[in-house]
Amino acid sequence: MSDIVPVIDVSGLRSPDPSARQAVAAQLGAACRGPGFFLVTGHGIPEATTADLFAAARALFALPGAAKQAMSIRRSPHNRGYVGLSEEQLDPSKPADRKEAFNVGLEMAPDDPEIRAGVPFRGVNLWPEGQPALRTAILAHFDAAWALGRLLHRGFALDLGIPEDFFEDKLDRPLATLRLLHYPEAGGPDAPLGAGEHTDYGCVTVLATDGVAGLQVKRRGGGWEEVPSLPGAFVCNIGDCLMRWTNDLYASTPHRVRAPVAERYSAAFFLDPNPDAVVAVLPGCTGPGNPPRYAPVTGAAYLRAKLDETYAHRREAG
Numbered sequence: 001m002s003d004i005v006p007v008i009d010v011s012g013l014r015s016p017d018p019s020a021r022q023a024v025a026a027q028l029g030a031a032c033r034g035p036g037f038f039l040v041t042g043h044g045i046p047e048a049t050t051a052d053l054f055a056a057a058r059a060l061f062a063l064p065g066a067a068k069q070a071m072s073i074r075r076s077p078h079n080r081g082y083v084g085l086s087e088e089q090l091d092p093s094k095p096a097d098r099k100e101a102f103n104v105g106l107e108m109a110p111d112d113p114e115i116r117a118g119v120p121f122r123g124v125n126l127w128p129e130g131q132p133a134l135r136t137a138i139l140a141h142f143d144a145a146w147a148l149g150r151l152l153h154r155g156f157a158l159d160l161g162i163p164e165d166f167f168e169d170k171l172d173r174p175l176a177t178l179r180l181l182h183y184p185e186a187g188g189p190d191a192p193l194g195a196g197e198h199t200d201y202g203c204v205t206v207l208a209t210d211g212v213a214g215l216q217v218k219r220r221g222g223g224w225e226e227v228p229s230l231p232g233a234f235v236c237n238i239g240d241c242l243m244r245w246t247n248d249l250y251a252s253t254p255h256r257v258r259a260p261v262a263e264r265y266s267a268a269f270f271l272d273p274n275p276d277a278v279v280a281v282l283p284g285c286t287g288p289g290n291p292p293r294y295a296p297v298t299g300a301a302y303l304r305a306k307l308d309e310t311y312a313h314r315r316e317a318g
């Protein structure tokens with residue numbers, strides 16, 4: 001296993017025994033203060049849910065170009081839909097990312113009151129025509145990863161010494177995005193990265209991969225460390241919002257996907273807070289000599305600012 005990415009069995013977070021929950025929280029806390037990355041086992045997500053998700057992802061990316069363009073993210077002001085090869089550039093100093101992606105947010109009916117009220121990022125998901133099984137499989141994983149993300153936050157809260165349910169009402173209508181990713185096999189050593197160096201924007205990311213290597217995490221001292229893949233485990237990492245909440249106690253660590261040696265599929269579930277949740281430095285994370293390093297920001301304002309940096313089509317739209 002990796003020197004720097006620990007494996008954490010989180011099943012104890014569901015225990016009625018407080019000391020069992022605390023023991024997992026301590027391991028999570030150490031990982032969040034250190035590498036900001038960890039592999040999660042004991043998560044309770046059935047293997048079949050993940051297998052169905054990857055089958056759906058393969059089918060979706062295999063659709064004809066016209067069917068994918070009909071779901072283009074350019075048609076959605078809400079960060080949902082299909083992103084084609086080289087349409088995204090996570091590291092502006094590098095060529096565009098060699099990947100295609102499909103974003104799904106909280107599933108809502110078109111007449112949802114929040115959509116009608118124009119709440120940021122609230123909108124309908126774009127789905128392939130006549131493929132109800134794909135939608136079912138993708139939403140099943142969305143819900144499972146969301147539940148796991150909330151469970152992890154109970155552990156983070158315990159580690160931070162705040163009420164165990166502190167994050168619950170900040171993550172119950174989240175700006176979560178499940179992002180299916182497909183990296184075609186790279187054409188040689190000079191191929192562009194699958195995904196340029198970046199940090200994730202939300203609280204925690206729950207990533208499933210197909211086992212093909214590619215994800216690398218930046219070492220504190222410089223250089224890149226391969227994130228190992230452990231069958232059945234999810235790779236989790238801290239994003240910018242939890243880093244801000246904890247005044248840099250938790251690390252939102254830069255990572256990238258190198259040019260893949262073989263075709264690769266992954267699915268990243270980004271758990272960003274509710275649109276109106278205020279991400280403000282926790283009182284326990286400041287003190288004399290450690291002033292707050294960040295001004296309070298809402299979940300929606302932070303996500304909007306980061307997406308505008310990343311996507312040409314959002315900048316063009318203004």
Ligand SMILES: O=C(O)CCC(=O)C(=O)O
Nearest residue numbers: 181195200215257266268
């Ligand atoms: O595909 C992966 O392994 C990671 C992708 C990633 O870091 C991202 O989409 O934010």
Ligand SMILES: [Fe+2]
Nearest residue numbers: 198199200255
């Ligand atoms: Fe990422």
